[in-house]
Amino acid sequence: MRKYQPHIIKEGGVEFHLGEFRGGLVLYDFKKMLIYLDAKGKLLFGKKFKIYNEDHPILYKLFVYYIRDEASCKKLGIDLGKGLLLSGPVGCGKTSLMKLMRHLVPHQKPYELIPSRNIVFGFNNIGYRIIEQYGDHRFYCFDDLGVEPIGRHFGKDCNVLGEILLSRHELLLGHKVKTHATTNLNAKELEERYGNRVRSRMRELFNLVAFDKGSGDKRK
Template sequence: MKGKATYMITEGGVDYTLGTIKNNYIHYDFDKVLIFLEAKGKNLFGQHFKIYDEDHPIIFKLCIYAIHEVDYCKKLDIDPNKGILLTGPVGCGKTSLMKLIRHLTPHRKAYKIVPCRNTVFNFNHLGYKTIEDYGSDGYYCFDDLGVEPTGRHYGQDCNVMGEILLSRYDYNENPAQNRRIITHATTNLNAAEIEDRYGNRVRSRMRSMFNLLAFDMSAKDKR
């Protein structure tokens, strides 16, 4: 029977133990994961970065999703085959956590953080090629969904992010595709506001695309 080996990630020249490896399976220790994430956060965002105790429950859910911990995902009703829609008030740390959590699994392909405003700016210059580029493939986290302006290209208005989300949904529904694409997003909007912004059709598709993880609306501004 194989013994246990330590699983570590090196950050800033320091080795951080995240758990043990047994029978080719990593058993993570959440307390040790938090230590690593705070160290990584300080390197990414500055020495002021801190993981707050009140955020541990939502960080735990993000972690079990990232590492595909099947039993906990099932217990917490998280589908590893869907993306994450992380919601909460302005400044609660949504973007920082989505930037941070992807470093927990360096052996997997990392998603790119794409500000939704940037997709609209790209559309204004390049037109519908932007929707084709972001809507058909790639591994993205669309940041600040719902605050982007309406796109306009050669006088034609377009709800750019709504079209991108529909395109990514359609991509997965196409039987000719041999793999699914995962979409993540952060937003300050609630479900009703998302429907007002993008319409019922997009909101309906989002239910099948995302696991909804929400900060408490009383979460403090950490900026």
Template structure:
């Protein structure tokens, strides 16, 4: 049985994430929250739980990925840009992005790739890797900014800086979105990649930060 896109099942549990009225979906955030708690236990570990302190942030991210233009406008989020999700180590950035990719099961939203994997790939394969990730897919670079520089046959390269410049060209010319998670603040990102890259990141991504008091949920 094929359920509508706004009704998801996990095992014996069914979650109606939205109600359809006059050809318009109205989402139920409490149902989305319950679905994420269930899905998180399956994806990560049985003790996974969401924290109420992150509720507002998760609502913003849901508004974006569910393409709720009214809520996006309320939160000052540009739905045509990507997402830069920032916060301290262990606050849940990667988990949130993985969960968010599951609420639109019939639409591939993005591929999530650790930034460090790309630099390791560059060290093995060279500059073709930069072209590879400057492609037409929507991507999310996980843990951006803490990866090492790549080195291929003695040539050192700030690989992710070059990839981000390529992604900017995709954004401008083809409206392809780029997302990222990072532990770094704006100044640290500029120090890592330079002013040119940081300026383009501002242009092609919405900044959505965890609160500075967010705890390390891995403890």
């Protein structure tokens, strides 16, 4: 039987050691995790993908959250019982990072990353069933939260993601089902988009991890 080795990930015949397995615990190494993330990013997004030095503070916060480093999370004010809201300017790399991070800990329950606008398009076609669909016990990351259009089904408007976030809040409280999201908007803009009630639930749903406002567009 193969020894349990959560700190070793194989990609294309290459073994990446993210740390050491000692005494039943993985002692992760930040630099080794960066090396793996860079390699995995190139596999997923092409050879032009790179890890930027200025993003290391953000990556460190994401790393300690995903590996469930309780001591480091406590120092950074990160609650492991909540999901992540990764915010920052357009093109700073939020979506790519959320796609990448789930590969760091393949032994943990994965989440599905879904564009928020696609959920609204689904609502426009099938109505309120789409809200029920995302009120299940699966883990999701809602991408580009806050810039999706208002939903409309049979002439009735609906703030679809706002309703889904309320459902996800109930799931977190009752069943510890976490939700993640990415957004280009700041706290004030999110409140304007979803209202104070949803915004207050979002504070309980998410840890806010924010890129600097001056982060450049990496897609250029």
